[in-house]
Amino acid sequence: MDKQSSLAAVIPAAGIGSRMQLTTPKQYLTIAGQTVLQHSVAALARDPRVARIIIAIAKADQHAQQLHFSVDVPITWVTGGATRAASVAAGVHKARQLGYDFVAVHDAARPCLQADELSAVISAGMRHADGALLAVPVADTLKRAQDQQVQETLVRDNLWRAQTPQVFACDKLLRALLEVGVNNAAITDEASAIELVGGHPQLVTGRSTNIKITQPGDEALATLFLTNRNI
Numbered sequence: 375m376d377k378q379s380s381l382a383a384v385i386p387a388a389g390i391g392s393r394m395q396l397t398t399p400k401q402y403l404t405i406a407g408q409t410v411l412q413h414s415v416a417a418l419a420r421d422p423r424v425a426r427i428i429i430a431i432a433k434a435d436q437h438a439q440q441l442h443f444s445v446d447v448p449i450t451w452v453t454g455g456a457t458r459a460a461s462v463a464a465g466v467h468k469a470r471q472l473g474y475d476f477v478a479v480h481d482a483a484r485p486c487l488q489a490d491e492l493s494a495v496i497s498a499g500m501r502h503a504d505g506a507l508l509a510v511p512v513a514d515t516l517k518r519a520q521d522q523q524v525q526e527t528l529v530r531d532n533l534w535r536a537q538t539p540q541v542f543a544c545d546k547l548l549r550a551l552l553e554v555g556v557n558n559a560a561i562t563d564e565a566s567a568i569e570l571v572g573g574h575p576q577l578v579t580g581r582s583t584n585i586k587i588t589q590p591g592d593e594a595l596a597t598l599f600l601t602n603r604n605i
């Protein structure tokens with residue numbers, strides 16, 4: 375019988391959240407009774423295929439050790455890097471060291487992920503050679519501007535907003551991240567690293583409720599989504 379493929383989740387949680395303009399990094403904000411990171415960990419632990427959760431935190435982090443995670447999945451901590459891609463690479467490297475075949479990378483700052491979204495992207499990512507990511511088709515009319523004056527309206531056909539989780543074979547993702555370089559500003563997500571080495575990850579339609587807490591006000595929206603699961 376074939377060995378069953380194993381999957382670890384990797385959570386980049388080493389950012390400072392500068393756009394939120396808070397003194398505490400956004401992953402440690404408490405919303406709906408738990409920190410944003412605890413919500414994200416709980417969301418990932420809901421899929422039985424997630425065998426371990428690897429969390430990349432900043433070297434000087436003083437918040438993570440104070441948190442309790444009520445999940446059955448083992449948690450491993452690694453030190454993140456100066457960029458999101460460097461933090462992800464540290465987590466994927468650990469996943470490979472521990473013998474996992476696949477990784478599901480999920481931003482600490484996306485606490486509203488739902489179980490069916492996670493399940494769909496894991497299935498697609500383990501099936502497609504170039505992996506898969508959750509994404510939402512662009513619904514608004516798009517303008518390119520200069521000095522806040524419209525220069526042109528873009529054709530929005532086939533444009534998607536990338537989210538996480540993004541699911542790839544460990545070896546493939548690690549090789550791509552190292553080849554394109556973790557300090558490369560073009561690498562804003564895992565799929566972009568795979569694209570730059572010639573891959574075509576599969577898009578899995580998610581929901582707009584899977585927001586990334588990025589700017590002031592996003593935490594109120596996330597609270598609303600977490601407390602009203604029928605939205």
Ligand SMILES: Nc1ccn([C@@H]2O[C@H](COP(=O)(O)OP(=O)(O)OP(=O)(O)O)[C@@H](O)[C@H]2O)c(=O)n1
Binds near residue numbers: 394455482484586
């Ligand atoms: N060096 C970094 C930078 C970001 N992240 C993580 O990547 C996710 C998404 O990044 P982003 O929203 O850009 O977070 P920050 O970099 O913290 O925010 P900002 O850009 O506003 O400073 C977050 O969970 C963040 O903690 C990370 O692990 N390591």
Ligand SMILES: C[C@](O)(CO)[C@H](O)COP(=O)(O)O
Binds near residue numbers: 458481538562
């Ligand atoms: C990975 C990501 O969340 C997908 O939308 C996003 O690319 C992170 O980007 P940011 O520039 O760090 O906000």
